[in-house]
Amino acid sequence: MTDTRLNDPITRRLFLKRAAVGAGALSLPSLIAACGGGGGGISAQTGAGGASTEVKQQLADTLVFANWPAYIDKKGSSRPTLEKFTAETGVNVKYIQEVNDNEEWFGKYQAQLSQGQDVDRDIVVLTDWMAARMIRLGYVQKKDKSAIPNEANLVEALQNPAWDPNRDYSLPWQSGLTGIGYNPKFTGGPVTSVEQLLTDSKLKGKVTCLTEMPDTMGLVMQAQGADPTKVEPAAFDSAIDMLQQAVDSGQIRRFTGNDYLQDFPAGSTWAAMTWSGDVAQLQSDTPGLEWVIPDDGGMIWTDNMLIPTGGDVFTASTYMNFVYDPKVAAEIEAWVNYICPVEGAKEELAKIDPSLAKNPQIFPDEETLAQVKLFDAEAADNTDLKEKFQAVIGV
Amino acid sequence: MTFLHRHRWATPYLLLLPGMAFLAVFFLVPTYYLANTSLQSGDLFSGYVFSWAWENYTDAVTRYQAQFLRSLQYAGLATLLAFLISYPLVYWIAFRGGRWKNLLLLFIIAPFFVTYLIRTLAWQTLLGDEGFVVQTLQTLHLLAEDGRLLATSTAVVAGITYNFLPFMALPIYVSLEQIDQRLIEAAEDLYASRVMAFLRVTFPLSLPGVFAGTLLTFIPAAGDFINAQLLGTPHQSMIGNVIQSKFKVIADYPEAAALSFVLMSAILVVVLVYARVLGSERLTG
Numbered sequence: 058m059t060d061t062r063l064n065d066p067i068t069r070r071l072f073l074k075r076a077a078v079g080a081g082a083l084s085l086p087s088l089i090a091a092c093g094g095g096g097g098g099i100s101a102q103t104g105a106g107g108a109s110t111e112v113k114q115q116l117a118d119t120l121v122f123a124n125w126p127a128y129i130d131k132k133g134s135s136r137p138t139l140e141k142f143t144a145e146t147g148v149n150v151k152y153i154q155e156v157n158d159n160e161e162w163f164g165k166y167q168a169q170l171s172q173g174q175d176v177d178r179d180i181v182v183l184t185d186w187m188a189a190r191m192i193r194l195g196y197v198q199k200k201d202k203s204a205i206p207n208e209a210n211l212v213e214a215l216q217n218p219a220w221d222p223n224r225d226y227s228l229p230w231q232s233g234l235t236g237i238g239y240n241p242k243f244t245g246g247p248v249t250s251v252e253q254l255l256t257d258s259k260l261k262g263k264v265t266c267l268t269e270m271p272d273t274m275g276l277v278m279q280a281q282g283a284d285p286t287k288v289e290p291a292a293f294d295s296a297i298d299m300l301q302q303a304v305d306s307g308q309i310r311r312f313t314g315n316d317y318l319q320d321f322p323a324g325s326t327w328a329a330m331t332w333s334g335d336v337a338q339l340q341s342d343t344p345g346l347e348w349v350i351p352d353d354g355g356m357i358w359t360d361n362m363l364i365p366t367g368g369d370v371f372t373a374s375t376y377m378n379f380v381y382d383p384k385v386a387a388e389i390e391a392w393v394n395y396i397c398p399v400e401g402a403k404e405e406l407a408k409i410d411p412s413l414a415k416n417p418q419i420f421p422d423e424e425t426l427a428q429v430k431l432f433d434a435e436a437a438d439n440t441d442l443k444e445k446f447q448a449v450i451g452v
Numbered sequence: 453m454t455f456l457h458r459h460r461w462a463t464p465y466l467l468l469l470p471g472m473a474f475l476a477v478f479f480l481v482p483t484y485y486l487a488n489t490s491l492q493s494g495d496l497f498s499g500y501v502f503s504w505a506w507e508n509y510t511d512a513v514t515r516y517q518a519q520f521l522r523s524l525q526y527a528g529l530a531t532l533l534a535f536l537i538s539y540p541l542v543y544w545i546a547f548r549g550g551r552w553k554n555l556l557l558l559f560i561i562a563p564f565f566v567t568y569l570i571r572t573l574a575w576q577t578l579l580g581d582e583g584f585v586v587q588t589l590q591t592l593h594l595l596a597e598d599g600r601l602l603a604t605s606t607a608v609v610a611g612i613t614y615n616f617l618p619f620m621a622l623p624i625y626v627s628l629e630q631i632d633q634r635l636i637e638a639a640e641d642l643y644a645s646r647v648m649a650f651l652r653v654t655f656p657l658s659l660p661g662v663f664a665g666t667l668l669t670f671i672p673a674a675g676d677f678i679n680a681q682l683l684g685t686p687h688q689s690m691i692g693n694v695i696q697s698k699f700k701v702i703a704d705y706p707e708a709a710a711l712s713f714v715l716m717s718a719i720l721v722v723v724l725v726y727a728r729v730l731g732s733e734r735l736t737g
Contacts, residue, residue, distance in 0.1 A: 160701055160703075161700065163703075164700055193497065262603075304686050309685075309686075311603055311684070312686065319573060320580070322577070322580075323576065323581065323582060323583055324582025324583070325576070325580045325581045325600070325602050440495060440702055443702050444702055447701060449686065450686050451689035451693065452693045
């Protein structure tokens with residue numbers, strides 16, 4: 058696809074995977090930190106939520122922005138849009154690429170957040186269900202909407218998620234799709250349905266699914282005709298059975314983060330559930346690789362900007378307003394290649410790079426969007442459901 | 453100074469102080485919190501509260517027996533393999549390495565300058581189904597045509613062995629290095645064959661190294677989860693994978709803590725039995 062993309066071997070999801078593994082090594086210390094409060098557990102803390110009237114409309118000197126790796130425009134060692142923000146507002150940006158994994162980030166700061174302590178982050182970017190958890194636990198603050206007139210540019214489909222119906226706390230950063238990638242050289246033909254992926258004996262032992270429960274279960278549920286946007290326990294269980302059979306029969310080789318990036322070129326994986334943002338990387342490593350949204354429907358997910366407890370609401374809101382300017386959004390998009398949540402960015406991007414603006418993985422058309430669903434955020438964080446899924450993947 | 457002169461008895465205690473303080477801060481206190489957490493009940497949203505919830509332990513033992521046993525098996529096998537591979541290797545370096553000793557040792561350690569994770573990820577490519585290793589083994593009919601190396605128990609055990617090899621090799625090297633050559637010569641002067649001299653003199657004198665190497669390999673290997681995650685399938689998951697999932701994904705901190713305690717106790721028992729059999733008192737003097 059784009060040069061920037063192909064030249065950058067480290068994608069956000071690759072980092073996610075590597076760090077997810079590394080994070081485990083931190084488990085014990087984090088575990089200790091998690092109970093540092095003397096075993097009192099987590100006390101629900103309301104943060105400064107709802108205090109938008111008290112927000113002082115004065116910019117801080119520095120904005121601390123915690124984001125995923127390789128998730129913002131870059132030119133050499135500089136980040137042009139961040140520099141532009143500093144030039145326009147005088148606010149320096151401390152950009153930290155520390156979110157490698159939703160759960161890992163949560164585990165790292167949970168102890169402090171549960172005590173209502175400042176974590177010294179003005180903005181953090183987290184995926185839907187984790188954003189929902191942060192809001193539910195009262196670990197985040199309301200945005201100052203008066204400072205974000207550009208929020209009007211938010212695409213309609215993302216305006217009212219169930220977990221933050223008026224977008225009081227969150228604002229999308231980027232979205233991505235989950236579908237099927239396959240290597241026709243080995244599969245001998247297209248693999249376009251989850252049913253085929255999980256049962257076609259030609260693919261036995263050469264199939265991988267994702268360790269992210271909403272992605273894998275969302276696809277399997279749709280294959281069974283169930284609705285992943287509103288998860289019914291019976292439908293979930295039936296999807297679990299289908300998945301378990303595929304594990305027991307040896308059809309599914311293993312569950313991955315995006316280490317499918319290693320498995321495809323090595324010929325170990327022939328067909329797998331994969332993320333749209335990795336398509337460019339996959340196609341450069343595995344020529345001929347195809348990526349499709351499954352016949353029965355794919356998944357869409359969104360990463361959201363949030364203001365954690367202690368963050369400067371006005372400064373953070375001012376930055377959110379800045380990135381919702383279609384021109385700025387287009388600049389970021391030209392580099393990150395995920396799905397842009399800002400209306401008007403497509404037209405602006407056409408001026409920078411017309412071919413990118415036509416890419417359906419960055420600006421999916423109506424038809425594509427009709428084929429993908431958002432996983433039930435509450436179910437995504439439901440302990441029982443998560444345990445059932447973890448049991449299938451062997452733990 | 454004068455204080456120390458007047459209270460000579462205090463010197464050893466003062467010398468012990470830094471170590472004790474370290475143990476207290478980095479072992480005792482965390483262990484206390486871990487124990488406390490392991491007896492809590494509740495959930496992430498309403499909070500976890502201490503309640504003598506022993507069921508965390510019964511649950512841990514009954515539900516995850518398979519993974520516990522698998523961890524001990526894999527770790528035991530990997531330790532044995534690491535011993536069989538590294539003993540002849542470091543024996544040769546210690547006695548025949550000459551002036552290349554340090555360089556050869558560096559070769560053992562060099563791969564470990566690369567991060568654990570990256571090394572294991574590299575194995576995914578190395579052992580890939582269409583990769584050089586598998587293709588060669590298939591050509592030689594050592595592996596069935598549709599066989600694979602990756603995503604098998606073999607791959608997981610091999611990965612653990614590889615990743616912990618230096619922890620076995622280095623202690624054995626040190627104890628072999630320190631052996632007084634004259635003892636071996638004396639044995640040979642007394643008409644011991646070379647094999648006998650090795651069995652009666654060299655090997656027993658290297659046992660402290662073997663003992664240390666075994667512990668350094670077995671203990672972390674039993675808690676490892678990266679090899680099972682990257683080189684295995686759901687059928688190879690180890691107890692480390694379960695603990696990671698409980699802590700990170702499910703956010704069931706008490707159960708994760710209980711599992712960690714059970715793992716610690718299981719390892720302790722295995723190590724005590726091992727020490728008993730090998731006679732650690734004889735080893736450590």
